[in-house]
Amino acid sequence: GAVVSQHPSRVICKSGTSVKIECRSLDFQATTMFWYRQFPKQSLMLMATSNEGSKATYEQGVEKDKFLINHASLTLSTLTVTSAHPEDSSFYICSAPGTASTDTQYFGPGTRLTVL
Amino acid sequence: GQQVMQIPQYQHVQEGEDFTTYCNSSTTLSNIQWYKQRPGGHPVFLIQLVKSGEVKKQKRLTFQFGEAKKNSSLHITATQTTDVGTYFCAGGAQKLVFGQGTRLTINP
Numbered sequence: 001g002a003v004v005s006q007h008p009s010r011v012i013c014k015s016g017t018s019v020k021i022e023c024r025s026l027d028f029q030a031t032t033m034f035w036y037r038q039f040p041k042q043s044l045m046l047m048a049t050s051n052e053g054s055k056a057t058y059e060q061g062v063e064k065d066k067f068l069i070n071h072a073s074l075t076l077s078t079l080t081v082t083s084a085h086p087e088d089s090s091f092y093i094c095s096a097p098g099t100a101s102t103d104t105q106y107f108g109p110g111t112r113l114t115v116l
Numbered sequence: 117g118q119q120v121m122q123i124p125q126y127q128h129v130q131e132g133e134d135f136t137t138y139c140n141s142s143t144t145l146s147n148i149q150w151y152k153q154r155p156g157g158h159p160v161f162l163i164q165l166v167k168s169g170e171v172k173k174q175k176r177l178t179f180q181f182g183e184a185k186k187n188s189s190l191h192i193t194a195t196q197t198t199d200v201g202t203y204f205c206a207g208g209a210q211k212l213v214f215g216q217g218t219r220l221t222i223n224p
Contacts, residue, residue, distance in 0.1 A: 034211070043204065043214045044159065093158055104149065105212060110158045 002028050002098050006108035013084055014116055020080045021111045023050075023094030029074035030096035034105065035067075038091040050077040050094075084115040118143050120207050122215030130223050135192040137218035139205035146209050148181055148188045153217070154201040162190075162203075197222050 003026040013019050023033055031052045036044040048058045048069055056069035068080040081088055092111045098104040119142040129135055139148065147166045151159035163172055165181035165188060172179045178191045192199055202219045206212040 041219070043216045044212075046211060046213070049211065104161055104164055105206075106161065107151075107158045 002026075002096070002106040004094065004096050004106050004108040006094060006111050008111060009109060010112045010114075012114045012116065015085055016083055018080055018082045019084055019113060020078055021092055021094075021113075023077045023079070023096075023108050025075045025096045025106075028096075028099050030077075031074060032097060033071065033077040034095045035069065035077075035079050036093045036095065038093060038110075040091075044093065047079075050079075052077075081113065084113070086115045089113055089115045118208065118213050120205060120213050120215040122205055122218055124218055125216060126219050126221070128221045128223065129195055131197060132194050135195050135199070135220055137190050137203050137205075137220075139188045139190075139207075139215050141186045141207050144185050145207040146185075147207070148185075149206045149212065150179060150188075150190055151204045151206060151214075152201050153204065157201075159204060192220075195220070195222055197224050 005024045005026055007022045011019055033050040035047045037047050038044045046059050047062045048056045050056045050069045050071040052071040052074055058064045066082055071077045093107055095105040095107045121140045123138050147164055149164045150162040152162055153159045163179050168185050169183045170181040176193045180189045188205055200222050202217040204217045205215040
């Protein structure tokens with residue numbers, strides 16, 4: 001199946017700093033990627049849809065200036081958490097639609113962000 | 117907006133017992149997908165159901181999609197310790213709305 005990677009897998013940062021998370025589709029191209037956030041023992045919440053070559057679309061309640069998304073190429077999307085605060089600590093997961101069925105999502109391994 | 121409810125939130129069983137999780141949507145779904153997330157891991161796609169009343173099996177796992185395409189279930193027969201994890205249903209095309217998940221723990 002399709003493989004999606006994320007980097008870093010874990011990151012600890014100080015409050016007020018910015019953190020960039022990369023999401024790559026390794027063996028296929030993805031014009032669209034999705035970013036989710038998952039708090040402990042909770043479900044995945046869609047944050048935004050990353051679109052190659054155009055602006056990301058954000059879900060209601062997600063601050064676009066705080067969570068900057070850049071879809072630089074057909075295989076790379078980045079999420080930058082700006083001026084991170086402890087409440088931003090979470091598990092961030094990206095996904096990309098499969099090529100055989102665009103409804104099927106392939107998830108990256110996730111990035112666990114801890115803001116001190 | 118679309119909401120997907122999933123019950124139960126937790127389920128603890130003895131190894132060898134059966135397990136079922138149920139998913140209900142506030143709106144008709146074009147398809148429903150099921151994912152499994154192991155502790156500390158990421159969601160892994162299990163299956164997609166598209167047709168009304170569809171039933172699919174994967175070894176000990178049976179997936180059903182309701183006639184009205186608003187509900188679904190996942191049934192595991194004779195659970196094994198490798199089945200431990202959280203099972204999520206998700207509806208929608210591309211933009212998935214996830215249920216809250218059912219966390220399955222198993223007593224060996």
